Amino acid sequence: MSVVLQASAIIDAIANPGLLLAAFAGGAFGAALGALPAFCFTGFMVIAGEAANLAAGAVVEAGSIDLGGAGVAAGITGNVAFGTVFGPHISFAGGAAAAAYAAKKGYMDFGFDYHEAKNIPAALGTKPDVLVVGGLFGILGYIITAISGTVGLPWDPIAIAVVLSAVAHRLVFGYDLIGEVRGSGILDMGPFEREEMRPAQSSAGAMTDGGETKQRLATEPWLGHQYKWGNVAMIGLVAGLIGGVTALTTGSAFLAFGISAASLTFLNLGVAQIPVTHHMTLPASTAALAVTGGVAEVGAVAMVVAGVFGVSGALTGEVVQRVFYAHADTHFDPPAAAIVVNTFFIAVLAIVGVFSTAVWVPTL
Known part of the structure; x- marks a missing residue:
């Protein structure tokens, strides 16, 4: 595609006033x-x-999913889950940005253990x-x-x-962007x-809790129950295998991701020790289908690859939390x-011919 045609396609993708308004609403709803x-x-x-697609026999074939401006595939998965209503790039990202703004304005005082701007369950x-x-x-997420x-x-x-x-x-x-490293x-x-x-005397050293000033921990792990390397790798292996078998028995690269994401309801409700696994199950499911x-x-090979990508997703997430969150x-x-x-790894492996397809991941 030429630069001119590519620029035109980008403009077409982001210049739909209806979808921009929908993205605004989705981001605002995520904040609410x-x-x-x-x-x-x-x-x-x-x-x-994905359940509806499976019931209708309409799970999208590998390589035919478009993650461009309209979202992923059609139906509920593409238009609602990954669209302008609950697409994480819109509702989750909008909610996280709104928390950062609300904390800066002094609106948030929920007794959260960390800085209130990290209080994404609220x-x-x-x-x-x-x-x-x-x-x-939400609009920014839609455009990106x-x-x-x-x-x-x-x-x-x-x-x-x-x-x-x-x-x-x-x-x-x-x-x-990163904060002071201790x-x-x-x-x-x-x-x-x-x-x-x-x-306590530093601006980042204290937080407000119930009207009182409290000191903050020197480092604040994203998940206090899920940060040790061995534990993270083990849950990555388990989640990767679950993601793999789910994809290989249903043909859906996204169903295990949905299960992982929905399980966070219990984390949001305060149930202790709930693991976060969607960054393990999604790469694992996708890689398993890429192999086949x-x-x-x-098959054994596809399941091993799923396990490897589950561990890779888990450990990559842990590195990121230690650098950009803690x-x-x-x-x-x-x-x-x-x-x-x-998903970049999966795309590269498909480009060089190790995988026969990148499934839904774009490959330039």
Whole structure:
């Protein structure tokens, strides 16, 4: 595609006023519900959409899914779960940005253990300015996804939008991109384990809790129950195998992702020890189908590859949380970044001929 034709296609993808308005509404709704609750609904909608496709015998064949401006495939999965209603690039990213804004404005005082800007389980209600911020970041997520999908950049266009939206909200609202590193290095979670605190006199060292000023932990892991390397690798292997067998028995690259996302409802409700696994199951499911050329058939090689990608997704997410989440003040989504990295791996393996297809991942 020539540069002129590519530019025209991008303009066509992002210049639909109706979809821009829908993206604004989706981002604002994500802010109202809270980023994490909105993402839980993404999971439920994926399950509903893939179940409907399976019932109708209409699971999309490998390589035929378009993650461009309109979303993924058709029906509930594409138009609702990954569209402008509950697409993570819109509702989740908009909710996370709105939390960063609301914390900066002093609206959030929920007694959260970390900085309130990281409090993505919290619903932000109906404050007009907060909803506007969510809506504007919903539009940003829509535009990034449309551009990435239209150009065919070799990764998940939705996940890259979640990542870039987080970078944008930190820059726009005056938060540090990484934050001050404490301990023996950027990957060190020792200060958390020792319950070391940040200096109370620093602007990043204190937070408001019930009207009182409280010190913050020196490092704040994304998941206090899911950060040790061995534990993360093990849950990655388990989730990867589950993602693989789900994809290989149904033909759906997205069903296991939906199950993982929906399971976060329990995390949002405060159930202890719930693992976060959607960045493990999605790459694993996709890689398993890439091995078989999209054929839904359980085999040892495909299952091993699924397990490898599950572990890779888990460990990649852990690296990202230690670099971009633990020292900073707002939510930066480790699963989204891990999905970007691992779908890039899948695209590259397809481009060089190791995989016969990249399934739904664009390959330029």
